[in-house]
Amino acid sequence: MTAHEALFRLYYDKLLHIAKGYLGIIEDAEGVVQNVFLKIWEKKKNLEKVNNLGSYLHTMTKNACLDLLKHQRVKTNFSNNYYEERIAIRNQFIKDEAASLVIETELEERITRAIDTLPEKCKRVFLKSRFEGLKHSEIADIMHISKRTVDNHISNALQHMKLHLKEYLTLFIIFLKNF
Amino acid sequence: MEVKKILKYINETASKEEAREVEAWINASQDHAKKFNLLKAKHIASTFDDTINSADTNQGLFRYKTNIEKSSKNKSKNLKQSILKYAAIFIIAIGTSYLFFTENKLEIPEDTITLELENGDIKIIQDDGNAQFVDSKGNTITTQKGNKLNYNNSNISNEEKLVYNTLTVPYGKRFNIVLSDNTQVTLNAGTSMKYPVKFIKGHNREVFINGEAFFDVTKDKAHPFVVKSSDLNIRVLGTKFNVSSYPEDLNTKTVLVEGSVSLYQEETYKPKKATLLTPGHLAYLNKSNNAISLEKVDVSLHTSWINGSISFKHEPFKNILKKLERQYNVVIKCESKDLNETSFTARFDNASLEYILKTFRNNYDIKYTIENKPNKTITIKP
Incomplete structure (x- = not known):
């Protein structure tokens, strides 16, 4: 099991639920969430700047939904004012920050709970580095990256660690980047 | 509004009438919208289990892996990769605004003016020709006299549904349209406009533009005239103004000659959020940061292309x-x-x-x- 697969298993159904809430149609939501994960995979490097994975994924999902709505807006030919109005309501809902916060808080809560039930293999990948005490140079060897890169990643990660959850997820990011 | 009703709407168990009622309530004020949003957010937060129980993560993962494979295969075509990337960006940039323009296009010489009818048929407009275009029932939609298409004298009966035509002017040419409300539009080179053959009572007068055009809008307070481009909407009651919104330009420019216009970027018009433009001024919309800035200008600089x-x-x-x-x-x-x-x-x-x-x-x-x-x-x- 790779880190990407673990990430997918951890977040897929939750993001799917949120996207379905935004779009109203499960098939649309599935497409959107697939695109979000594909983007994550294609742009691993962008993850370096991320310190809250849940919030990052939620934002990506929101943006993907907004894009889709924009597309639908063009497609409807504007011939149907009523339909356009519905899209506008969905649109402003996605952009509402108070609403976003409610959803994101619940998402984080769910992730915390889900981590405890993560598949064993996936847990091991993570624990190996953090809790089995592998040295940075050893991680570097295993992952085929320079020791300095590992140093940087770890120190960046440590800066953002405040909660157990964040610690877990930040390290997750390190795996993803080097996958 | 009763919370029960709103929840029904959120659950998607409301009837059509009920849904319309809730939507009207949401649109009535920002407070209402905020209330609705919070209610909906809480509803989403409390129903995670519904989706989680029914979601097929394994199937999702399978799709994800297939997607990654496809994506990697594309990447391995290293040689053309960067070119393709730009091509894709280009297609998307144009594509979003051209979606309704380019479907069903036949092999038509690039340098001809074309008129796309509602059913997708594409007619070639001869420069300085005279022609008549009719719909399937034999009603005249529009007549061409020289470099002008006139929709003001069509004998189409007042239908309920808006029927659209799209006029596309290639590089090196200009063309004029008289819309059904007698609004005069001049399209500059490299411009497409989509517009209803006949405006309908009780609906805003809406047209869609990609490129540059000069509008002389007939006054009709009951039916605001809205010009929509890919990133800016311009709402007027009756006035003369110029819009330049070429996809390849970094700015969308609106210049007002007389009257007044409101510019807005939201889907629906909200007076408080709109930017008001006064005569002799140019509004720049910077596409990279969506900021609108105003500037006093010599109007003739921006309208002289008409001649x-x-x-x-x-x-x-x-x-x-x-x-x-x-x-x-x-x-x-x-x-x-x-x-x-x-x-x-x-x-x-x-x-x-x-x-x-x-x-x-x-x-x-x-x-x-x-x-x-x-x-x-x-x-x-x-």
């Missing part, structure tokens, strides 16, 4: 070249970076391209070569 003039005031050379390319349907390459950023002020009234190039050569020491095949290409050398 075939080209004018620019302190305009970078590269922008001037783009204008010339559109106006004369040529390709112009400039090999000097410095020159591209140098600004010029000039005005040419119905001049030939050769005359304009000569003027630059004589006054600014610019060298150029002209190739006529396969397409007319001008290369400017430092």
Whole structure:
């Protein structure tokens, strides 16, 4: 099991639920969430700047939904004012920050709970580095990256660690980047 | 509004009438919208289990892996990758606004003016010709006289549904339309406009533009006239103004000649959020940060193209070249970076391209070569 697969298993159904809430149609939501994960995979490097994975994924999902709505807006030919109005309501809902916060808080809560039930293999990948005490140079060897890169990643990660959850997820990011 | 009703709407168990009622309530004020949003957010937060229990993560993962494989395969075509990337960006940038323009296009010469009818048929408009276009029932939709299409005298009965036509003007040409409400529109080179054959009572008058056009809108307070471009909406009651919104330009420019117009970027018009433009002013929408800035301008600079003039005031050379390319349907390459950023002020009234190039050569020491095949290409050398 790779880190990407673990990430997918951890977040897929939750993001799917949120996207379905935004779009109203499960098939649309599935497409959107697939695109979000594909983007994550294609742009691993962008993850370096991320310190809250849940919030990052939620934002990506929101943006993907907004894009889709924009597309639908063009497609409807504007011939149907009523339909356009519905899209506008969905649109402003996605952009509402108070609403976003409610959803994101619940998402984080769910992730915390889900981590405890993560598949064993996936847990091991993570624990190996953090809790089995592998040295940075050893991680570097295993992952085929320079020791300095590992140093940087770890120190960046440590800066953002405040909660157990964040610690877990930040390290997750390190795996993803080097996958 | 009762919470119960709103929840029914959120659950999608409301009837059509009930849904409309809730939507009207949401749109009535920002407070209502906020209330609705919070309620909906809480509903989403409390129903995670519904989706989680029914979601097929394994199937999702399978799709994800297939997607990754496809994506990697594309990446391995390293050679063309960067080019493809740009091609894709280009297609998307144009694609979003051209979606309704380009479907069903046949093999039609690039340099002809075309009219796309509601059913997707594409008619070629001959320059300075006279023609009549009829719908399937034999009703006249529009008549062409010279360089003008007139929708004001069609004998289509007042239908409930809006029926659209799209006029596309290639580089090197201009064309005029008289809409059913007698609004006069002049389309500049390289511009498409989609508009209803007949406006309907009780609906906003809406048209969709991609490129540059001058509007002289007939006053009708009950039916606001809205020009929609890919990133800006312009709402007017009756007025004269110019809009320039070419997909390849960094700015969308609106210049007001008389009357007043409101600019907004949201889907629906909200007076408080809109920017009001007064005569003699230009509104720039910077597409990269969506900021609108206003500036006092000489209006004629922005409207002289209607009569075939080209004018620019302190305009970078590269922008001037783009204008010339559109106006004369040529390709112009400039090999000097410095020159591209140098600004010029000039005005040419119905001049030939050769005359304009000569003027630059004589006054600014610019060298150029002209190739006529396969397409007319001008290369400017430092």
